[in-house]
Amino acid sequence: MSKNNSSKSINEQEANNKIAALASLDEAKLSWFHIKAILISGCGFFTDAYDIFIINLVMPMIGYVYFSDGDHKNHVPNLTDGLTKGAASWGTLVGQLLFGVLGDKMGRKKNYAIVMIILIVSTIGCSLAGPSKVGWGICTMIAIWRFFLGVGIGGDYPMSAVITSEFATVNRRGFMISSVFAMQGVGILCASVLTVVLLLIFKSSINNNVDNLDTVWRICIAMGAVPSIFTLYYRITFPETPRYAMDVQGDIDAGIKSAKAAMKSNNKKNKPEENFEIEEAIANRAIEKPKIAGQVATSSWKGFKEHFGQWRYGKVLLGCALSWFLLDLAFYGLNLNQSIVLEAIGYGDNNAENQTAYDSIWNKSIGNLIIAAIGTVPGYWVAVLLIEKIGRKPIQLTGFAVIGICLAVIAIWFHKIINYSKTLFFVIYIICQFFFNFGPNMTTFVIPSEVFPTRFRTTAHGISAASGKLGAIIAAHTFSVIKDIGGKPGSNNFIQGLFGILAFMMFLGFIVSTFLPETKGKTLEELAGEETAPSMEQLNPNGSNDSIEEEDINNIIIRRD
Numbered sequence: 134m135s136k137n138n139s140s141k142s143i144n145e146q147e148a149n150n151k152i153a154a155l156a157s158l159d160e161a162k163l164s165w166f167h168i169k170a171i172l173i174s175g176c177g178f179f180t181d182a183y184d185i186f187i188i189n190l191v192m193p194m195i196g197y198v199y200f201s202d203g204d205h206k207n208h209v210p211n212l213t214d215g216l217t218k219g220a221a222s223w224g225t226l227v228g229q230l231l232f233g234v235l236g237d238k239m240g241r242k243k244n245y246a247i248v249m250i251i252l253i254v255s256t257i258g259c260s261l262a263g264p265s266k267v268g269w270g271i272c273t274m275i276a277i278w279r280f281f282l283g284v285g286i287g288g289d290y291p292m293s294a295v296i297t298s299e300f301a302t303v304n305r306r307g308f309m310i311s312s313v314f315a316m317q318g319v320g321i322l323c324a325s326v327l328t329v330v331l332l333l334i335f336k337s338s339i340n341n342n343v344d345n346l347d348t349v350w351r352i353c354i355a356m357g358a359v360p361s362i363f364t365l366y367y368r369i370t371f372p373e374t375p376r377y378a379m380d381v382q383g384d385i386d387a388g389i390k391s392a393k394a395a396m397k398s399n400n401k402k403n404k405p406e407e408n409f410e411i412e413e414a415i416a417n418r419a420i421e422k423p424k425i426a427g428q429v430a431t432s433s434w435k436g437f438k439e440h441f442g443q444w445r446y447g448k449v450l451l452g453c454a455l456s457w458f459l460l461d462l463a464f465y466g467l468n469l470n471q472s473i474v475l476e477a478i479g480y481g482d483n484n485a486e487n488q489t490a491y492d493s494i495w496n497k498s499i500g501n502l503i504i505a506a507i508g509t510v511p512g513y514w515v516a517v518l519l520i521e522k523i524g525r526k527p528i529q530l531t532g533f534a535v536i537g538i539c540l541a542v543i544a545i546w547f548h549k550i551i552n553y554s555k556t557l558f559f560v561i562y563i564i565c566q567f568f569f570n571f572g573p574n575m576t577t578f579v580i581p582s583e584v585f586p587t588r589f590r591t592t593a594h595g596i597s598a599a600s601g602k603l604g605a606i607i608a609a610h611t612f613s614v615i616k617d618i619g620g621k622p623g624s625n626n627f628i629q630g631l632f633g634i635l636a637f638m639m640f641l642g643f644i645v646s647t648f649l650p651e652t653k654g655k656t657l658e659e660l661a662g663e664e665t666a667p668s669m670e671q672l673n674p675n676g677s678n679d680s681i682e683e684e685d686i687n688n689i690i691i692r693r694d
Contacts, residue, residue: 151379151385151388151389154375154379154388154389154392155375155376155379155392155656155658157392157396158300158302158375158392158395158396159302159303159656160302160303161302161395161396162302163302163305164395164396166300166394166395166396167300167301167302167305167309167395169367170296170297170300170301170309170371171297171309171312171313172364173364173367173368173371174293174294174296174297174313175293175312175313175315175316176316176360176361176363176364177248177249177252177289177293177361177364178289178293178313178314178316178317178320179316179317179319179320179323179360179361180252180256180286180320180357180358180360180361181252181286181289181317181320182316182317182318182319182320182321182324183320183321183323183324183356183357184221184252184256184259184282184286184354184357185221185286186320186321186324186325186501187324187328187353187354187357188217188218188221188279189218189497189501190324190325190328190353190494190497190498190501191350191353191354192209192214192217192218193209193493193494193497194346194347194349194350194494195209195271195272195275195350196208196209197343197346197490197494198343198344198346198347198350199264199270199271199272201343207490209272213272214272215609215610216272216276217272217275217276217279218279218609219606219609219610220275220276220277220279220280220283221279221280221282221283221286222283222602222605222606222609223280223283223606224279224280224281224282224283224284224285224286224287225283225284225286225287225290225602226283226287226599226602226603226606227283227284227287228248228251228283228284228285228286228287228288228289228290229287229288229290229291229595229596229598229599229602230287230595230596230599231284231287231288231595232244232247232248232287232288232289232291232292232591232595233291233591233592233593233594233595233596233598233599234591234592234595235288235591236291236292236295236590236591236592236595237381237588237589237590237591237592240373240377240381240382241292241295241296241299241373241374241377241591242371242372242373242374244288244292245292245293245296245368245371246365246368246369246371247288248285248288248289248292249285249289249361249364249365249368250285250365251281251282251284251285251288252282252285252286252289252358252361253358253361253362253365254281255278255279255281255282255284255285256282256354256355256357256358256361257355257358258278258281259275259278259279259282259354260351260352260354260355260358261351262274262275262278287595287598287599287602290578290594290595290598291582291590291591291592291594291595291598292591293313294310294313294314294578294579294581294582294594295374295582295590295591295594296371296374297309297310297313297582298310298582298583298590298657299374299375299376299377299587299590299657300374300375300395303654303655303656304521304654305521306583306652307520307521307525307579307652307653308517308520308521310578310579310582310583311513311516311517311520311575311578311579312517314513314575314578314579315513315514315516315517315575317513318505318509318510318512318513318514318570319510320357321505321509321510322502322505322506322509322510324353324357325498325499325501325502325505326502327353327356328349328353328494328498329495329498329499329502331349331352331353332349332491332494332495332498335348335349336491339490339491340489340491343490346490346494372390372391372394373387373388373391374391375388375389375391375392375395376388376587376657377587378391380586380587380588381587381588436588436589437589437592440586440589441589441593445662446662448648449584449585449648449649449650450585450593450596450597451645451648452645452646452647452648452649453577453580453581453584453593453597453600453649454596454597454600455600455641455642455645456529456533456573456577456642456645456646456649457573457577457581457597457598457600457601457604458600458601458603458604459604459638459639459641459642459645460533460569460573460574460577460601460604460642461601461602461603461604461605461608462604462605462607462608462635462638463536463540463608463635463638463639463642464569464574464605464608465604465605465608465609465612466608466612466631466632466635467540467562467565467635471504471562474500474504474558474559474562475496475497475500475501475504476555478500478503478556478559480496480497480499480500480503504563504566507563508562508563508564508565508566508567509566509570511567511570511571512566512567512568512569512570512571512572512574512575513570513571513575515567515571516528516570516571516572516575516576519571520575520576520579520653521653524651524652524653525576525579525580525583525649525651525652525653526576526580526646526649526650526651526652527651528571528572528575528576529572529573529576529577529580529646529649530643530646530647531568531572532568532569532571532572532573532574532576533572533573533639533640533642533643533646534639534640534643535564535565535568535572536565536568536569536572536573536639537636537637537639537640537642537643538636539561539564539565539568540565540632540633540635540636540639541632541633541636542561543558543561543629543632543636544629544630544631544632544633544635544636545629545633547628547629547632548629573642573646577597577601578598579652580649580652581593581594581597581598582594583652583657583660584649584650584652584660584661585661586661586662587657587661612631615627615631616628616631618630
């Protein structure tokens with residue numbers, strides 16, 4: 134069967150087989166295959182978050198080892214520090230756009246493994262980086278590796294989200310995708326825990342010779358690759374998604390095989406009521422023949438423009454991209470004030486000059502561990518538990534509203550709050566962190582993997598994610614300057630105005646989120662506007678009135694051309 138025509142039709146029996154396969158897949162029980170899919174994709178996001186976060190703890194160590202001269206006083210210069218940390222963000226933006234397009238052009242399976250290989254190689258390369266004798270210093274070498282690391286991280290966004298989405302059952306799709314994304318919280322927490330453990334192990338060595346921190350930071354970075362190494366084999370052997378195989382490649386046989394692989398992993402026979410749900414799902418599609426079941430369309434720039442040029446589809450892409458962009462502006466803008474939060478809980482840098490290298494880095498690690506454990510991780514997993522009950526859109530709207538109110542409070546009373554109680558600022562900060570993750574930080578990842586057609590799904594997800602990363606880059610490179618407008622560096626002279634701007638952006642995020650549909654309980658074809666269902670005559674061309682059970686997918690004959 135030819136696969137790569139830009140547009141073609143499939144025959145009646147193939148269309149019927151495709152409908153039965155997708156209906157059975159949508160209504161299947163949660164199986165070991167689904168759990169495995171979550172773990173394989175989740176390990177990638179563990180590494181993503183771990184690598185992005187660990188650099189905040191590594192850079193102070195590098196300062197003590199490589200910038201211990203009198204001019205730098207154990208601190209990496211601000212510009213160098215910013216460029217080293219920011220290199221991954223630029224790489225992430227490139228990776229999101231690049232692999233978003235490649236995921237629709239080449240398929241999910243190939244790129245799923247490629248991004249993981251890039252992640253592993255770049256992480257190890259970063260851990261082994263060293264300065265050249267003449268020319269490039271240690272931070273330049275780390276920045277180069279972190280750019281390529283970012284490309285892998287960026288590519289993992291559309292690939293992991295869409296693969297999980299296209300294999301998921303309708304009623305558990307949000308749970309599965311959000312579980313993958315929630316592994317970011319685990320990665321952030323583990324980065325802090327591992328750093329604390331390594332500091333305890335190397336405590337006496339560091340106190341005797343601060344250069345032993347050179348070993349600690351390299352281990353910290355290298356450990357991020359361990360989960361990815363263990364899951365690489367499974368990514369390489371993971372099947373192509375049924376929807377991509379059938380909708381884009383036109384390979385119905387491969388799609389059915391893939392669907393069978395997902396459903397055979399559960400060896401238990403369905404209960405009668407579960408079979409009835411599957412029969413009902415197919416019957417609900419048995420009104421008229423779906424357009425998408427009878428034809429195949431590959432991804433093309435012309436088709437992309439024609440599709441999203443229609444407002445009913447274009448507004449969804451716009452809503453996904455703008456909400457992610459506005460979210461990341463505020464997310465990274467708020468993090469500029471993390472030093473205040475650390476000081477509030479007794480782990481700040483206000484007495485750094487009188488601390489040993491060990492004590493300074495220990496304080497940063499413990500402080501970040503507390504913030505991750507209290508604010509970051511709980512938000513992720515509350516979202517996982519409630520996303521199928523509440524829905525994606527209500528969670529996103531609530532998150533934007535609560536964060537907007539909190540930022541408005543800070544904008545109006547920033548100095549009063551700080552002067553009255555830094556603990557109060559800490560509480561507001563933790564509330565924001567919770568509702569970022571039990572809110573738009575989670576749903577801006579989930580929704581774009583559900584609302585677009587198969588042929589454009591990774592491209593549109595990549596565009597949405599890249600929009601968010603652009604917001605993060607703007608925040609990282611401009612907000613530290615904007616907050617000091619009208620005053621000296623570090624004065625926070627315009628901090629209230631900056632928080633006011635961020636609060637306004639959260640309310641804008643609330644508005645653009647109304648462009649998005651609620652995806653809970655709907656099939657991917659329905660959300661993409663491509664599903665009208667076949668008649669029972671078309672499902673049963675021989676005129677049989679027998680009901681269709683889940684086992685029917687395993688009885689579909691795969692042709693041998």
